[in-house]
Amino acid sequence: MPNMSLTRNEMPVQEPNVRNKNFKEVALGYTEEQAIDEAKRCLGCKNKPCSTGCPVQIDIPAFIAQVAEGNFEEAYKVITKSSSLPAVCGRVCPQETQCESKCVRGKKGEPVAIGRLERFVADWHNAQPAAEIEKPAPNGHKAAIIGSGPSGLTCAGDLAKKGYDVTVYEALHIAGGVLSYGIPEFRLPKSIVQKEIEGLKALGVNVETNTVVGKTVSVDELMQNEGFESVFIGSGAGLPRFMNIPGENLNGVYSANEFLTRINLMKAYLPDSSTPIQAGKTAVIVGGGNVAMDAARCAKRLGANVYIVYRRTENELPARAEEVEHAKEEGIIFKFLTNPTEIKSSENGWVSSIVCQEMELSEPDASGRAKPVPKEGAFFEIEADCVIMAIGTSPNPLIKSTTEGLDTQKWGGIIADEDGKTSKEGVYAGGDAVTGAATVILAMGAGKKAAAAMDEYMQNK
Numbered sequence: 001m002p003n004m005s006l007t008r009n010e011m012p013v014q015e016p017n018v019r020n021k022n023f024k025e026v027a028l029g030y031t032e033e034q035a036i037d038e039a040k041r042c043l044g045c046k047n048k049p050c051s052t053g054c055p056v057q058i059d060i061p062a063f064i065a066q067v068a069e070g071n072f073e074e075a076y077k078v079i080t081k082s083s084s085l086p087a088v089c090g091r092v093c094p095q096e097t098q099c100e101s102k103c104v105r106g107k108k109g110e111p112v113a114i115g116r117l118e119r120f121v122a123d124w125h126n127a128q129p130a131a132e133i134e135k136p137a138p139n140g141h142k143a144a145i146i147g148s149g150p151s152g153l154t155c156a157g158d159l160a161k162k163g164y165d166v167t168v169y170e171a172l173h174i175a176g177g178v179l180s181y182g183i184p185e186f187r188l189p190k191s192i193v194q195k196e197i198e199g200l201k202a203l204g205v206n207v208e209t210n211t212v213v214g215k216t217v218s219v220d221e222l223m224q225n226e227g228f229e230s231v232f233i234g235s236g237a238g239l240p241r242f243m244n245i246p247g248e249n250l251n252g253v254y255s256a257n258e259f260l261t262r263i264n265l266m267k268a269y270l271p272d273s274s275t276p277i278q279a280g281k282t283a284v285i286v287g288g289g290n291v292a293m294d295a296a297r298c299a300k301r302l303g304a305n306v307y308i309v310y311r312r313t314e315n316e317l318p319a320r321a322e323e324v325e326h327a328k329e330e331g332i333i334f335k336f337l338t339n340p341t342e343i344k345s346s347e348n349g350w351v352s353s354i355v356c357q358e359m360e361l362s363e364p365d366a367s368g369r370a371k372p373v374p375k376e377g378a379f380f381e382i383e384a385d386c387v388i389m390a391i392g393t394s395p396n397p398l399i400k401s402t403t404e405g406l407d408t409q410k411w412g413g414i415i416a417d418e419d420g421k422t423s424k425e426g427v428y429a430g431g432d433a434v435t436g437a438a439t440v441i442l443a444m445g446a447g448k449k450a451a452a453a454m455d456e457y458m459q460n461k
Contacts, residue, residue, distance in 0.1 A: 003038075004041075006108065006110065007110050008038060008041065008110045008111070008112065008113040009034045009038040011027050011029070012027075012028040012029070012030075013027050014028065016330050016331070017330075017331075020297070020301060021301060022301065023184065023185040023186050025185070025186055025187070025189055026187065026326060027091070029120060030116055030120045032072075035067055035116075035120040035121075036070060038117060039067035039068035039117060040068050041105060042061060042064040042105070042112045044061045044065055045104055048061055049103070050099040050103050052102060053100075054082075054098060054099045054441075055098070055442055055444060056082050056154070056444050056445050056448050058081075058083055058099075059078055059081070060114055062078045063076075063118075064112065064114070064117060066078060067117055067120070067121060072120075072121055072124045072125065073125065075121045076121050076122065076124070079118060079122070082448075083154075083444070084153060084156075084158070084196070084444075085150060085154065085440075086121065086196075087119065087122035087126060087195065087196060088179060088196055089115070089441055090116070090117075090118035090120070090122055090123075091187065091192075092179075092187065092188055092440050092441075094320050094439055095114055096320065096321060096322070098441065099114045099115075100112070100114050126192070133199065133203060135204045136160070136161055136162065136163040136203070136204070137163050139164060141163075141229055142167075142226075142227050142229055143159050143164050143166050143167075143228060143231070143458070144166075144167050144168075144169065144222045144223075144231045144232070145166060145167070145231075145234060146169050146213045146231065146233045147168075147170065147171075147177055147233070147234040147235040147433070148168050148169075148175040148177050148197070148207060148209075149176070149234055149432075149443065150177065150178070150443040150447065151234035151430045151431030151433075151443035151444060151446050152177065152232065152431070153168070153175075153196070153197065153200060154443075154444040154448050154451070155232045155234060155428075155430070155447035155448070155450050155451045156200060156447075157200050157205070158447070158448055158451035158452070158455075159451050159454065160203040160204050160205045161203065164455075164458075165204070165206075166205045168206065168207045168208065169208050169211040169213050169217075170208065170210075170211065171210070171211065171213070171235075172209065172210070172265065173265075174209065174265060175194075175207050175209060176190070176193045177234075177236055178236055178432075179193045179440070180264065180265060181260065181261040182257070182260050182261070182264065182291070183264070183294065184263065184264060184294050184297065184298055186297070186301070187294065212398070213235070213399060214399045214401070214402040214403075215402075218402050219231055219399065219402070219403045219406070219427060220404065223426060229426060230426045230427070230428065230458050231427050232427075232429065232447070232450050232451075232454060233399060233414060233422075233429040233430075233433055234433060234446075234447060235395065235396065235399055235433045236431060237393040237394055237395045237396075237413075237432035237433065237437045238395075238396050239393055239394045239396050239397070240389065240393050241391050241392045241394065242389055243389065245340060245342055245343065246343065247342055247343030247344060247345060247351070248389075250343055250345050250350060250351050251348075251349050251350045252278065252280060252351035253343060253351060253387045253388075254386070254388045254389070255388070255390075256285075256291045256294070256388050256389060256390035259295050260294060260295060260298065262275060263277065269302055277302070278385075278386060279298075279299040279303065279306075279386050280351075280384065280385030281304060281305060282305045282307070282383060282384040282385060282386070283296075283299040283384060283385075283386040283388060284306075284307045284340075284354050284382055284384045284387050285299065285306065285307070285309070285387075285388045286340055286387065286388065286389050286390060287390030288310035288312070289317075289392075290320060290323055291390045292308060292310075292319065293308075293320075293326075293327050295388045295390050296327055296388075297330060299386065299388065300331065304386065305333075306332045306333065307332075307334075307335055308333070308334050308335065309340060309356060310334070310336055310337075310338065311337065311338060312336065312359075312369060312372050313337060313361065314336055316370060335356070335382075337358060337360060337372065338357075338358065338359065339356060339357050339359050339372065339374065340354050340357075341355050341356065341379070342354070342355040346385075351384060351386060352385065353381050353384055354382050354387055355380075355381050356379065356381070356382065357375065357378060358374075358375040359372040359374055360372070360373060361373075392436070392437055393432075394411055394436060394437075395408075395412045395432065395436070396412075400412065400414070403424065403427075404424075405423060406422055406423060406427065407422065407423035411436070413433065413434050413435065413436055414433050414434050415434075416429045416430065418449065419453035420434075420449055420453055420454075426457065428453060429450070430443065430446030430447050430450045431443035
């Protein structure tokens with residue numbers, strides 16, 4: 001019997017005043033009973049509008065139908081035909097603007113909780129005894145992947161499934177890219193990321209960490225000396241942006257990238273950390289995206305009183321609604337229509353306060369959002385000893401500067417067509433290295449398209 005309830009099954013979560021003091025996962029996941037009940041809300045539409053909203057084209061009605069019958073392993077098999085990272089996607093995908101936005105049930109009530117069901121299926125599978133993964137027969141071709149973030153891992157997984165000899169090169173000491181260094185433990189446990197990577201290794205993917213392509217080895221050397229027929233660049237967008245306001249070089253000012261990397265990779269929040277990080281008594285986070293929410297919620301867990309300042313209103317916030325809601329529940333204070341103009345110093349060279357100007361909205365700008373303009377003379381000050389800049393990132397210029405014949409945008413993004421093909425023969429690119437900072441699932445979609453194009457290229461050489 002279908003479940004015609006207009007509301008979805010709520011996701012169990014840690015209480016806000018408990019979770020804002022620890023780094024354990026906030027969302028606790030569905031029980032089997034909740035998952036089956038939620039799956040029965042799916043109408044199994046033949047035209048699959050939800051799948052059209054998925055960048056990696058998961059057959060969503062098919063996997064949900066298996067969940068409704070209690071066939072969780074079969075559901076997992078359906079998902080993994082299209083996605084190499086189901087446990088990750090179930091947690092960090094913006095489902096509300098993608099698959100769930102297309103769900104027919106959402107026209108009269110709430111859409112089916114597709115993301116929660118994907119997470120349930122992946123977690124159920126990962127809790128079972130590990131089954132032996134059958135490696136595909138080698139096809140005699142080699143491909144290199146630069147970067148082990150979502151686009152690189154997806155590209156690697158799809159190529160490995162077709163029998164390619166795939167090596168992933170990662171600059172850091174741990175694979176996972178932004179999944180490891182950028183997204184906090186309370187949103188995406190690192191054990192889950194590593195579990196997904198181990199699954200790719202079992203398929204035959206080689207992962208070389210501590211390898212900075214552009215310094216350790218160049219793209220040309222990989223192709224000319226190492227025998228790789230095709231290379232995918234998924235090196236992300238790890239170069240932080242700043243506002244260039246007075247005081248930005250003071251002690252206590254961080255880029256969100258540094259702040260989150262030190263917390264996520266270096267476990268700077270642990271009492272015995274050899275590289276501790278200070279969030280101070282009061283931290284101000286500048287920005288309104290998911291990264292800003294992550295930084296703010298981490299600072300809260302380090303014991304700070306936390307403000308988020310954003311130059312537009314709540315309606316224009318680019319962060320996921322769920323992340324904003326969680327941040328508010330955890331006691332983070334939002335200052336909208338607020339733009340920093342100066343960071344002031346204490347006598348010893350540390351941040352003492354941040355000067356802000358009130359803003360108002362006028363006509364839409366190039367982004368389509370209302371443009372913020374300053375209110376003349378409307379300034380105020382927030383006392384703070386930590387400021388975190390979360391206003392975006394751009395690609396690191398290292399690969400561009402060391403790869404001849406690779407065309408890039410003025411702002412640093414690699415120029416690639418919709419299949420990831422670049423100006424350099426045999427070289428493909430995708431994810432944040434092409435688009436600038438975007439979502440995990442869009443990066444995965446780019447990696448998937450590039451893998452198909454690389455396969456065609458290598459087979460027809």
